[in-house]
Amino acid sequence: MTGTPWAAGATLFDRAGATLLDRMIARLTAQRDALNWAVERVEGRTGPALEIGLGKGRTYDYLRARLGVEQVYAFDDGLRVPPGCEPPPERLFLGDFRDTLAAVRATLGGTVRLAHADFGSPDQIHDREQAAWLAPMIDALMQPGGVVVSDRPLSCAGWQPVEPPGSGPAWRYHAWIVRPGDGQVSQS
Numbered sequence: 789m790t791g792t793p794w795a796a797g798a799t800l801f802d803r804a805g806a807t808l809l810d811r812m813i814a815r816l817t818a819q820r821d822a823l824n825w826a827v828e829r830v831e832g833r834t835g836p837a838l839e840i841g842l843g844k845g846r847t848y849d850y851l852r853a854r855l856g857v858e859q860v861y862a863f864d865d866g867l868r869v870p871p872g873c874e875p876p877p878e879r880l881f882l883g884d885f886r887d888t889l890a891a892v893r894a895t896l897g898g899t900v901r902l903a904h905a906d907f908g909s910p911d912q913i914h915d916r917e918q919a920a921w922l923a924p925m926i927d928a929l930m931q932p933g934g935v936v937v938s939d940r941p942l943s944c945a946g947w948q949p950v951e952p953p954g955s956g957p958a959w960r961y962h963a964w965i966v967r968p969g970d971g972q973v974s975q976s
């Protein structure tokens with residue numbers, strides 16, 4: 789087979805001509821590229837990273853490999869990771885994001901250098917509603933100049949949108965620099 793896979797013939801499940809396999813590959817590639825960009829963007833900064841949407845632990849595992857397990861706090865409503873991928877109990881927060889992100893505000897507020905919000909579901913309306921309350925909750929935890937990456941669009945005053953590498957028509961990923969002019973020098 790030649791050419792890009794999504795140029796192939798349509799199937800019942802097509803989105804823009806891409807098969808489910810193509811879309812999964814595009815999604816995971818975009819995620820990894822965006823996380824690599826984010827990790828490099830916050831290099832030299834101190835402060836924790838957040839995995840908001842632990843899920844099956846794929847991106848958590850990647851972040852802990854890049855940043856160190858002691859740097860990454862994980863959030864989800866359940867624990868569904870494979871054996872060996874469980875975050876340490878002191879950095880694992882199970883429950884609704886509304887409660888768990890509020891609970892860490894006293895200890896982590898204003899300190900986070902990188903937040904990965906990976907909360908997307910097949911229900912776009914639900915995701916948009918969730919994005920509306922999630923963004924300010926994340927903002928309260930971020931340090932100026934920190935980076936947010938997400939699988940869904942977020943909007944927050946003072947966040948500068950950036951197109952992360954790997955995002956494209958095959959799979960969109962989203963990134964922002966948080967309050968870049970607020971006491972920190974913005975890098976491109």
Ligand SMILES: C[S@@+](CC[C@H](N)C(=O)[O-])C[C@H]1O[C@@H](n2cnc3c(N)ncnc32)[C@H](O)[C@@H]1O
Pocket residue numbers: 840841842843844845846847848863864865866883884885886906907908909918
């Ligand atoms: C797309 S999955 C995360 C995938 C994960 N990052 C990975 O790489 O395996 C989204 C996760 O967010 C969780 N989630 C969504 N909304 C939530 C909420 N309001 N509170 C807690 N967990 C939530 C879901 O249960 C699910 O496990």
